[in-house]
Amino acid sequence: MPYLGSEDVVKELKKALCNPHIQADRLRYRNVIQRVIRMSKLDQWGQAEVLNFLLRYQPRSEEELFDILNLLDSFLKSSSPGVVMGATKLFLILAKKFPHVQTDVLVRVKGPLLAACSSESRELCFAALCHVRQILHSLPGHFSSHYKKFFCSYSEPHYIKLQKVEVLCELVNDENVQQVLEELRGYCTDVSADFAQAAIFAIGGIARTYTDQCVQILTELLGLQQEHITTVVVQTFRDLVWLCPQCIEAVCQALPGCEENIQDSEGKQALIWLLGVHGERIPNAPYILEDFVENVKSETFPAVKMELLTALLRLFLSRPAECQDMLGRLLYYCIEEEKDMAVRDRGLFYYRLLLVGIDEVKRILCSPKSDPSLGLLEDPAERPVNSWASDFNTLVPVYGKARWATISKCVGAEHGGSELSHTAPFAISGHLISEENKERVQETPDSEAFMLVPNCQLTAEYFEKTWLSLEVAHQQVLPWQGEVHPDTLQMALQVVNIQTIAMSRAGSQPWKAYLSAQDDTGCLFLTELLLEAENSEMQISVKQTEAKTEKLNSFMSVLETVIGTIGDIKS
């Protein structure tokens, strides 16, 4: 038992912990707890210990909960960061049903956290930064007005700078984006190549929201003609055009000239991919690729050769005249002379594909060039505070969730419980999709005629026009609990070929969504979902372009299944 300042406390803690009579007697147990809380002579280690111990206590009533919170309030003002963070964790966990209390606590802990972030002790500063990131995942705007506190200084160690750049990248908003970008641009020319590259990647991350400004900065960086900068910028461009198609034009103009400054495998792959996919907009794309083909013999990275094969074949489809000769030479080299089996196989595959005919090649290679919705999947959605409250003030945020998962996997048995809760949501969503598929498989035979067409893309204007011109064909109310998670819902709807036209943000009230779907006979189903505040029901109104009751019923059953399943997960 830890030393807690006085014998008394030790005795009481022991009693409360071990004595089943006291545990059973609610009043006495509570009394003990209250006396422990009120101990005034504890030093900071004792306080931290008590806070840790109280995590196990579950208050029985709301009144008691707020009593405890009031009694412990002074701990939030302690000068020791350990005690403040311990108190914060306790508050977050006790108030898990009161989001406004949680937000309040996080506002109050802002000061101590920021102080720790600029503390003289580097290690403390690092731990605090990790926790700031954790909070930002749930409350993206929480530290936005304090962005200047996260500017790096020249003398800080590398690991702190990297954390700060991450934080800056996450707290950016309309008001501070200008200043943050200016600061990040300064880091891009840092002496340390690693740090410069991290800053460029961070600008790439911000570019998903503030595309124009960021692309301009990145383009300017290319002008430096430095190898380590150019390669990272090109990689950032590659990731960016996939998510933000609006910047393709600007990126294509910036690309020519880069090839001279890229030597590493990753950068070459990115450049070749960009040239292949968007080659028709870059006038001299074939000639840049030609250089690569000329030097393919001395190329050391097999991955670059593979990328080159694919890119050249893609470019051949859009600019056959300029590429035909080169492609022939490259295929000949890959098949006859190349020693790497994977590259050789890829070459043979493309050769045979070309033998089948150009239409087949087009069908296989001309995939979509960008997919903005991928960003939604990649971006971690705002996580509720409760999902990490129990990890607060532990080593988890310091390691990062991903690394912690691998560590605790190694630890295995000891942390089995927590691991289970990590994987739980995935298990459920996996279950959902498989069930959806089953549903569809089962449904197809019995309602033979009913089949929703994939890729029915309506424009928002067309949807609006049609929606206004039609009468409501069917209205229904389904039970629903809790908040809506738009991403999950959208994904689930996509599985059954229902497209989302528009959706409110998570948490807005009333929450609305507009959906559309088309069956194989060309009949359109337009749907409105409405979730009133305070209401535990989802109102569904469906409009139909052709009045067919049978199809309407089939459509409703599909929609009901999806909403029912998602609603179940919530509860």
Added chain:
Amino acid sequence: MISQFFILSSKGDPLIYKDFRGDSGGRDVAELFYRKLTGLPGDESPVVMVTTGGARHHDDRHFIHIRHSGLYLVATTSENISPFSLLELLSRLAILLGDYCGSLSEGTISRNVALVYELLDEVLDYGYVQTTSTEMLRNFIQTEAVVSKPFSLFDLSSVGLFGAETQQSKVAPSSAASRPVLSSRSDQSQKNEVFLDVVERLSVLIASNGSLLKVDVQGEIRLKSFLPSGSEMRIGLTEEFCVGKSELRGYGPGIRVDEVSFHSSVNLDEFESHRILRLQPPQGELTVMRYQLSDDLPSPLPFRLFPSVQWDRGSGRLQVYLKLRCDLPPKSQALNIRLHLPLPRGVVSLSQELSSPEQKAELGEGALRWDLPRVQGGSQLSGLFQMDVPGLSGPPSHGPSTSAPLGLGPASLSFELPRHTCSGLQVRFLRLSFRPCSNANPHKWVRHLSHSDAYVIRI
């Protein structure tokens, strides 16, 4: 709860090793830690590290360490504990060891191994913290610190002729505070002394057009007391000291800070009315008060830099003219000023014209370093630097341009300002209510000091 604690020298030699729970490997853990630390990939942080024992689960261990004056203080644990508490404990241990051994360094630790082990025994029991208060520990610690006193002429010179007080005794030698707190029982002649430091760290960011983007002052009042414990002292702060944005005091501009936190032993009864802190400090080091101030500085910034850059693309000639103005009051001065200016890659030669002979400038690690030993308040210094950058010569030039090439700047300054606080906070008095039995009046030393944390000027 920690499993092991050890101290490594900066070269990785284990100085102290203590296993509290006997639940994990042997001494080679220290070596393992150092190997991991030096072999860490660049993007991972060294603050917490993990070793996995492979199939043997119980061998998993987290290393958490701090670096303190060149030493690594490392704790290992197998639990998922609070990083804040543990880091705090390690820094507290560093201060404690400093208190008991005089100062913390490789030499003092290896001279006082027995004392350090004794301390660790008392502070931690089976990996749990018992107490870290100097007061409490005093009763249990028997070993005396071994202090090596380097021979110094200064000691001789302070002995006045015929016992007369010399000038030197008015000023404490800089090493005065670095001695063990616990005066040995035999050595009664030791002076009663109190050292009070107001230390501020200044971080500033100035935009290229001269506008101020960020000012941040982190201040601390630190106390190191050699008085017998139980003696009360009162520290009077400037009366116009205001906390928060709205409070108003006095008629002058006032001294405003955003946030203050006090050590738990400080009695704040007189703080509201007279800005007096009352406390009974334990022997040893103590941070009495911490405060922060941002964006709103009462006094002008200590330094202004006026750079002008001429960049001739054609010939690759870069000319940087730096004018540094010190806006301190004329009586104060700044010491050890160093300006660090990153340069574009490939700079080969440097020619310089400096305004005074004691300055020095040189190229190193892709940056220009300009050292100024001291700058008087109100004065102005300048340096003209010419460099050749052959690698960067771009398209043919249209004459010299004033826009800076990419890769130049931002400039950062580091300096110390003795007897100056940027917030304006001063200690008015330090009074000791003293027991009459003691013969000598205690010596009280009060110091004010500001230094730069990050003073960055964009170009």
